[in-house]
Amino acid sequence: MAYYYDEPSHTFSEYLLVPGYSSAECIPSNVSLKTPLVKFKKGEEPALSLNIPLVSAVMQAVSDDRMAVALAKEGGVSFIYGSQSIESQAAMVRRVKNYKAGFVTSDSNLSANDTLADVLALKEKTGHSTMAVTEDGTPNGKLIGIVTGRDYRISRMSRDEKVVDFMTPFDRLITAPKDVTLKEANDIIWDHKLNALPIVDENQRLLYFVFRKDYESKKNNPNELLDEKKRYIVGAGINTRDYAERVPALVEAGVDILCIDSSEGYSEWQRMTLAWIREHYGDRVKVGAGNVVDGEGFRFLAEAGADFVKIGIGGGSICITRETKGIGRGQATATIDVAKERDKYFEETGIYVPICSDGGIVYDYHMTLALAMGSDFIMLGRYFSRFDESPTNKVMVNGQYMKEYWGEGSARARNWQRYDLGGDKKLSFVEGVDSYVPYAGSLKDNVALSLSKMKHTMCNCGALTIKELQKKAKITLVSATSIVEGGAHDVLLKDSTPNQNQ
Numbered sequence: 248m249a250y251y252y253d254e255p256s257h258t259f260s261e262y263l264l265v266p267g268y269s270s271a272e273c274i275p276s277n278v279s280l281k282t283p284l285v286k287f288k289k290g291e292e293p294a295l296s297l298n299i300p301l302v303s304a305v306m307q308a309v310s311d312d313r314m315a316v317a318l319a320k321e322g323g324v325s326f327i328y329g330s331q332s333i334e335s336q337a338a339m340v341r342r343v344k345n346y347k348a349g350f351v352t353s354d355s356n357l358s359a360n361d362t363l364a365d366v367l368a369l370k371e372k373t374g375h376s377t378m379a380v381t382e383d384g385t386p387n388g389k390l391i392g393i394v395t396g397r398d399y400r401i402s403r404m405s406r407d408e409k410v411v412d413f414m415t416p417f418d419r420l421i422t423a424p425k426d427v428t429l430k431e432a433n434d435i436i437w438d439h440k441l442n443a444l445p446i447v448d449e450n451q452r453l454l455y456f457v458f459r460k461d462y463e464s465k466k467n468n469p470n471e472l473l474d475e476k477k478r479y480i481v482g483a484g485i486n487t488r489d490y491a492e493r494v495p496a497l498v499e500a501g502v503d504i505l506c507i508d509s510s511e512g513y514s515e516w517q518r519m520t521l522a523w524i525r526e527h528y529g530d531r532v533k534v535g536a537g538n539v540v541d542g543e544g545f546r547f548l549a550e551a552g553a554d555f556v557k558i559g560i561g562g563g564s565i566c567i568t569r570e571t572k573g574i575g576r577g578q579a580t581a582t583i584d585v586a587k588e589r590d591k592y593f594e595e596t597g598i599y600v601p602i603c604s605d606g607g608i609v610y611d612y613h614m615t616l617a618l619a620m621g622s623d624f625i626m627l628g629r630y631f632s633r634f635d636e637s638p639t640n641k642v643m644v645n646g647q648y649m650k651e652y653w654g655e656g657s658a659r660a661r662n663w664q665r666y667d668l669g670g671d672k673k674l675s676f677v678e679g680v681d682s683y684v685p686y687a688g689s690l691k692d693n694v695a696l697s698l699s700k701m702k703h704t705m706c707n708c709g710a711l712t713i714k715e716l717q718k719k720a721k722i723t724l725v726s727a728t729s730i731v732e733g734g735a736h737d738v739l740l741k742d743s744t745p746n747q748n749q
């Protein structure tokens with residue numbers, strides 16, 4: 248006879264935290280959100296930790312190199328999507344590892360024959376007013392000048408005027424050589440009252456710009472997550488099919504952590520993938536596995552050698568796995584169950600394998616609940632897809648700015664490896680949708696707000712660390728009626744703008 252669970256499975260929205268005693272020291276500025284990313288032995292420190300408990304989803308619509316840099320600046324990690332060629336994924340990893348904080352590859356580039364109309368169109372597209380003019384119009388071509396807002400007057404000039412006739416030419420520019428440090432570049436910027444300093448090589452090829460505003464903002468990233476060579480930490484998704492080629496390419500590119508990305512992780516395919524990595528790299532290459540939704544699945548992957556285990560089937564915002572295949576489990580129940588097994592495994596073996604709740608975060612408080620329920624960190628897709636740094640288009644829909652967001656199992660992504668159970672090399676049926684999400688601005692501002700709420704809630708629970716939250720949290724299921732009570736009710740709202748919590 249089939250196994251029946253005694254309890255229904257629940258989602259985060261069905262729970263609340265009940266406050267505990269807050270001492271006078273329990274204030275948000277004293278809270279540390281540092282959390283382990285990979286397994287470690289009792290009494291030892293993990294080889295990799297996060298400074299904030301957030302990682303971005305292994306998805307085309309979420310995690311590319313730009314997202315990875317933005318999130319590492321705040322203290323989290325992106326897992327660059329694996330549903331692309333090995334070469335392009337490795338190139339993304341390489342770009343993150345080669346990224347010099349404060350040194351920006353020019354994203355607005357012109358050639359001499361472009362016109363003022365092209366300048367205006369480019370400004371509209373990128374939102375940037377400093378543009379490089381290079382011989383071939385590429386970001387690293389030979390620099391022949393730059394155009395900024397100071398070089399043209401829209402009201403006095405024809406749209407056909409050629410860039411070469413109004414740009415500031417190279418011989419009038421102040422530039423710096425490729426080995427300049429950020430500090431030196433900043434001094435040049437200040438001495439000459441510049442907004443942007445082009446960095447060029449010995450052949451006058453443009454390498455980067457250093458912007459005045461970026462130097463300022465670098466000082467504002469106290470949590471940034473760096474390796475021992477001061478490069479940003481970056482992750483990448485892999486699958487259970489082409490790992491023998493993909494893993495070496497990613498390792499060669501400098502990846503810090505891998506994650507087997509699959510809709511269902513309790514499988515022989517994952518065990519084989521982990522075994523291959525251990526055989527070829529021992530513990531030098533760190534790799535997470537998943538997704539699972541119960542203790543049994545966790546133990547299988549922990550014993551197979553996973554560095555962390557990811558939880559969640561069917562809870563993602565773009566996910567229709569439950570409707571399509573009838574498998575899955577409420578995300579809160581799955582997290583609680585896996586956390587119990589993680590603790591049991593730790594007691595038995597002395598090895599702590601971090602767990603990551605993946606998908607289904609709607610409100611910011613869901614993040615805090617997931618941590619309180621035992622998750623060490625959280626993976627989010629929809630949340631990050633709404634920001635400037637996600638790789639997707641920003642479009643206007645019904646008068647509101649939206650970003651595109653699609654599932655890896657959608658007809659758009661066609662990531663068959665994520666759903667493959669050893670069958671055809673194609674997606675037999677879709678398990679995800681293609682959608683829009685409300686545009687929300689910069690990652691930095693949004694993450695700061697979400698984490699501020701998280702720290703306040705932790706203080707309400709008397710906790711200054713995530714571990715303390717997991718020990719002290721008092722969690723209650725709420726009735727359907729009390730969920731209604733939790734929102735604004737029985738009043739006529741004056742302001743109909745959407746709830747900023749979403």
Ligand code: IMP
Binds near residue numbers: 304562
């Ligand atoms: P979200 O944060 O609720 O948007 O969920 C993101 C998570 O959904 C990802 O990290 C994946 O685990 C999962 N996911 C991504 N694409 C699909 C899909 O097409 N179908 C089902 N689940 C998906």
